[in-house]
Amino acid sequence: MNGRLVQSLGVYVLWIVITLLGATWLLGGEEAALEELVKNGIGWQFVGASALLLGAIVVFGWRDLKFGAPHALVKVMSVPVLLLLVIASLTVVTGLPDRTTTSYVLFNTFLVGFSEEVMFRGVLFRALLENLRIWPAIIVTSVLFGAVHSLNGFNTGDWSGALLQSVAAAMSGMIFIAIVVRTGSIWPAIIYHWLWDGVLFLMGVASALDEEHAAASEVAVSGLGAVVFPLMIALPNFLWALWLLRKVRDASYREEEGASFTG
Numbered sequence: 001m002n003g004r005l006v007q008s009l010g011v012y013v014l015w016i017v018i019t020l021l022g023a024t025w026l027l028g029g030e031e032a033a034l035e036e037l038v039k040n041g042i043g044w045q046f047v048g049a050s051a052l053l054l055g056a057i058v059v060f061g062w063r064d065l066k067f068g069a070p071h072a073l074v075k076v077m078s079v080p081v082l083l084l085l086v087i088a089s090l091t092v093v094t095g096l097p098d099r100t101t102t103s104y105v106l107f108n109t110f111l112v113g114f115s116e117e118v119m120f121r122g123v124l125f126r127a128l129l130e131n132l133r134i135w136p137a138i139i140v141t142s143v144l145f146g147a148v149h150s151l152n153g154f155n156t157g158d159w160s161g162a163l164l165q166s167v168a169a170a171m172s173g174m175i176f177i178a179i180v181v182r183t184g185s186i187w188p189a190i191i192y193h194w195l196w197d198g199v200l201f202l203m204g205v206a207s208a209l210d211e212e213h214a215a216a217s218e219v220a221v222s223g224l225g226a227v228v229f230p231l232m233i234a235l236p237n238f239l240w241a242l243w244l245l246r247k248v249r250d251a252s253y254r255e256e257e258g259a260s261f262t263g
Contacts, residue, residue, distance in 0.1 A: 001131060004060075008127035011056045012144075015119050018048045020151055034156060035205050038108040039101050046111035053118045065122035070185035077183075079240045080175060080192055087233070088199045094206045105201050106194075113194030120145045120173065121180045121189055134248050138177055146170025164230055171234040172196075174241035182244050 037043055057065065096102055120141055128137035149169040153162035179189040 004062075005127045005131055007056075007060055008123050011052065011123055012119065015049050015052055015115075016148060016151065018052055019045050019115075020154060021045075034152060035201060035208060037155070038105050038112075038201055039097070039205050041104060043108040043111060046108055046115055049115040050111055050118070053115060053123065056123065057118075062123065062126065064126055065118065066180055066184060066186040068185055070183035070188050072183055073188060075182075076179055076244060077188060077192070080179070080237060083236050084192070084195055084199065091199070091203055091206070094203045096202055097205045101205060102202060105205060106198050109197040109201055110194045112197055113190050113192075116145070117176060117180075117186055117190045117193055121177050122186055125177065125180070134181075138174070138181075138245070138248075141177060142170050142173035145173035145176075168230040168234040171231070171238040174245075175237035178241035178244040181248065 037045075056062070097105070124144065125137060125141045128140055131137075132140065146166040146169045148166075150159075150162045150166040152165060153159040156162060176189045176193055179192060180186050183189075
């Protein structure tokens, strides 16, 4: 284990502490739905986590986190964007919350997208690549990304839901890392992550504010549907990620070869 990986794992632990304890502090130690963390004001835990990462990048001099311009956007993003548009169309049914709430949700989910992408597809992934081949690095990064979402159980009290979310997050993590590898930039992953979370949270908040839609939603996702629905949403992105990554070669992969994988 080289020095960079040790540094990155240390930042990862601090990032979890800031994100988790910050959420606990904002909720006053009480259990609440995840929507409460993004709809009622600025999520200072997300601000703190992002500030930690930016500070670590400067202090440790990490210059290879892929903040440059992307390439192959149309080829890589066509399916994810189509899927996002399909899901966003459901807001016709759920509606949107008021303007203030919508602004908070979009602001906070941007911070979440930025923080999580820089932490996992930036800091951790690049450190792992110095110790592992490309596919083990991809798998470890995605597993860690999924596992950290299980900690949401501390704030929601719903541990089975948190475990399910961690599985869905690990699947979604594959598309985010595929986007970084295939476009050569972390920015498309940040933006897609932001819009994906933003749409889902806006729909959830709007449904919760509408008693009729909330009741209908509760029935729709009860029982087996509560397990299948999150996984089915994540599945198309997961399958597309596997397709995008199908020609990644363990032995010969280099960071600058992101543009060389042909579709």
